[in-house]
Amino acid sequence: MTGSQKKTLLRILLSLILFFGALAVNAIWNPPFWAGVLTMTIPYLFIGYDVLWSAVSRLFSGQIFDETFLMSVASLGALLLCVVEKDAGEAHEAAAIMIFYKVGELFQSIAVGKSRRSVSSLLNMMPELANLEKNGTTESVSPEEVQVGQTVLVRPGERVPLDGVVIEGTSELNTAALTGESLPREVTEGDEVVSGCVNLSGALRIKVVKPFSQSTVRRIMELVESAGLNKSKSENFITAFSRVYTPLVTGVALLMALIPPLAMGLSGGNWGFAHTWRPFIHAALMFLIVSCPCALVISVPMSFFGCIGGACSKGILMKGSVYVERLSKCKTVFFDKTGTLTKGSFSVKELLPEHCSKEELLCLAAAVEKYSTHPLAKAIREEYGDGPLPEVSEYKELAGRGVAATVQGRKICAGNLRMMKELGIEQSIPESSKGSAVYLARDGEYIGCILASDTLKEDSVQALKELKDLGIRRVMLTGDRAENARETVRFLDLDAYHAQLLPEDKVRLVREPAAQDGQSSGNFTVAFVGDGINDAPVLAGADVGIAMGAFGSDAAVEAADVVLMNDRPSDVPKAIRLCRKTMRLVKENIILALVVKFGVLILLGLAAVLPALSVLEGYAGEFAVFADVGVSVLAILNAMRAMR
Numbered sequence: 001m002t003g004s005q006k007k008t009l010l011r012i013l014l015s016l017i018l019f020f021g022a023l024a025v026n027a028i029w030n031p032p033f034w035a036g037v038l039t040m041t042i043p044y045l046f047i048g049y050d051v052l053w054s055a056v057s058r059l060f061s062g063q064i065f066d067e068t069f070l071m072s073v074a075s076l077g078a079l080l081l082c083v084v085e086k087d088a089g090e091a092h093e094a095a096a097i098m099i100f101y102k103v104g105e106l107f108q109s110i111a112v113g114k115s116r117r118s119v120s121s122l123l124n125m126m127p128e129l130a131n132l133e134k135n136g137t138t139e140s141v142s143p144e145e146v147q148v149g150q151t152v153l154v155r156p157g158e159r160v161p162l163d164g165v166v167i168e169g170t171s172e173l174n175t176a177a178l179t180g181e182s183l184p185r186e187v188t189e190g191d192e193v194v195s196g197c198v199n200l201s202g203a204l205r206i207k208v209v210k211p212f213s214q215s216t217v218r219r220i221m222e223l224v225e226s227a228g229l230n231k232s233k234s235e236n237f238i239t240a241f242s243r244v245y246t247p248l249v250t251g252v253a254l255l256m257a258l259i260p261p262l263a264m265g266l267s268g269g270n271w272g273f274a275h276t277w278r279p280f281i282h283a284a285l286m287f288l289i290v291s292c293p294c295a296l297v298i299s300v301p302m303s304f305f306g307c308i309g310g311a312c313s314k315g316i317l318m319k320g321s322v323y324v325e326r327l328s329k330c331k332t333v334f335f336d337k338t339g340t341l342t343k344g345s346f347s348v349k350e351l352l353p354e355h356c357s358k359e360e361l362l363c364l365a366a367a368v369e370k371y372s373t374h375p376l377a378k379a380i381r382e383e384y385g386d387g388p389l390p391e392v393s394e395y396k397e398l399a400g401r402g403v404a405a406t407v408q409g410r411k412i413c414a415g416n417l418r419m420m421k422e423l424g425i426e427q428s429i430p431e432s433s434k435g436s437a438v439y440l441a442r443d444g445e446y447i448g449c450i451l452a453s454d455t456l457k458e459d460s461v462q463a464l465k466e467l468k469d470l471g472i473r474r475v476m477l478t479g480d481r482a483e484n485a486r487e488t489v490r491f492l493d494l495d496a497y498h499a500q501l502l503p504e505d506k507v508r509l510v511r512e513p514a515a516q517d518g519q520s521s522g523n524f525t526v527a528f529v530g531d532g533i534n535d536a537p538v539l540a541g542a543d544v545g546i547a548m549g550a551f552g553s554d555a556a557v558e559a560a561d562v563v564l565m566n567d568r569p570s571d572v573p574k575a576i577r578l579c580r581k582t583m584r585l586v587k588e589n590i591i592l593a594l595v596v597k598f599g600v601l602i603l604l605g606l607a608a609v610l611p612a613l614s615v616l617e618g619y620a621g622e623f624a625v626f627a628d629v630g631v632s633v634l635a636i637l638n639a640m641r642a643m644r
Helices: 003-028 033-061 067-085 092-125 216-228 231-266 273-291 294-312 321-327 336-340 357-369 376-382 415-424 460-469 482-489 503-516 533-541 552-558 572-607 611-643
Strands: 131-133 137-141 153-156 166-167 171-172 186-187 204-208 314-317 328-335 343-354 392-398 402-407 410-415 436-442 445-456 473-477 496-498 525-530 542-547 563-564
Touching: 003 033, 003 092, 003 482, 033 067, 033 092, 067 092, 067 231, 067 273, 092 611, 153 542, 171 611, 204 552, 216 294, 231 273, 273 415, 273 572, 294 314, 294 321, 294 572, 314 321, 314 572, 321 328, 321 525, 321 542, 321 572, 328 336, 328 503, 328 572, 336 343, 336 445, 336 482, 336 525, 343 357, 343 376, 343 552, 357 376, 357 402, 357 410, 357 436, 357 445, 376 436, 376 445, 410 415, 445 482, 460 473, 460 572, 473 482, 503 525, 503 533, 533 542, 533 552, 542 552, 563 572
Parallel strands: 328 473, 328 525, 473 496, 525 542, 542 563
Antiparallel strands: 131 137, 131 153, 153 204, 166 204, 171 186, 314 563, 343 445, 392 402, 402 410, 410 436, 436 445
């Protein structure tokens, strides 16, 4: 609880003491009229002076119709009625209205603060300084001053200031602020690191690969700062509704107070205040309180804000409440393959030698691929390990085909089928559909192939199962070859898949369900999950674009509506469940507010005409306050569930 919230709570407690003390004084000693009114005015002003001042300030600034205006008019009207009737017995209504209103404000402040903290905690990720290594010394500078290619030193306990690659040192990084992952991540020489992580143990020397303006932590800040700009249809409706609704309610209350007494007087009735004016003015004041739209105006945006905050704490960044609403209606999720469902890093699955042993095949492949940067070459070198390699000379890369070199005096070629065709030995190669293959030839003779495939992410199978349980269709779209796509699909429970796609093909396929099933009616939406720069068009074209944010491309993160900071596919069903829950809470709060408010209005109306319910008229103020402040508190507490 913040300092201002503690002060408000203290004011509420003191005002309650003054309020019940005044009730006791009026009940026991029956003081004179002015003394009785004064005893109730003290707690009223003590708790409500800032509400009255806010109403007056807004009145002079032209912002008249808000909850402070309604509460001020209703409470001051209750005091005025007591003064005109010279009856201090009902002065407690004014104080009760204001006390309950401040209780509701306190609950709102605590709830908003709780959800805001989960978002603003990200601000702590912003590194203030970077230890720049320059001319053999270390200088503390602003991260904005560090250039790409320069080296920064990150000591234990410090935050990584910029995205880069570890060039020296071994340590563990706390990535909880970025990904919500509690377990530290081990990093060593050659590993990529992103800004905002906390270095836990050893010192790291990091070569910067991105300027601060394009760093992960800067991108997150921009996403969080822009989240409030994209409002959902529900939020926009409630905002527009309150702008029209509040003046309308005020006008109706004014008519309730004036027209019936005037009509009675003109028809020859009694013009006396007590018999003619008082009941209608009192009814109008109660109507003002009951009809105040606080519960809707507060709880609906807060449900969305709580959802965004709760998701943020788990490493799921949503760029606005409009995407919460859209994701809750999602019925189809399209996935990219490489880097989304798979790790994007290859591993050797099988060695198929011809005219040589497996060990010799792997050794020759690792030697000839020694200098290649291709992912398959990296997988072969990792499979071979740190053992000694034969001398390599006359190394040459052949674009789009593979590599060639002289190893131990013999020419070794490693590459794809196109290379083997150029060597005239394509017919010697057995058919294979088990993944990506690197074919090897020695002095123009085929000697075998190495099969490698992309590795599935640990939670891809779980993510697709959870989506199926949610009743969501799952489709994989990939630009990879059909045989590689089939190899991946063998391990995944998908409804459909499409391979060898260009970016424009992905856009067309994502938009097809919308055209076929009446998406324009708003019945459901489709989402696309991807990570590469080639996914940017389809991420922007889908109803909801979801990007892998930790190591995804800048273009993908920029085009997406939702960013998964820990790159886990299982966060997709998690986000959908949270969005659906949030929309349920929004609907519950709207129904709760309308049912209670209309119920209280009907009850008070019946109490005015039915003798059996006339006793309720004496508690009209309490009923009215509950219908406003009480419902607001209940709605706020309900909205806070979105943060869990």
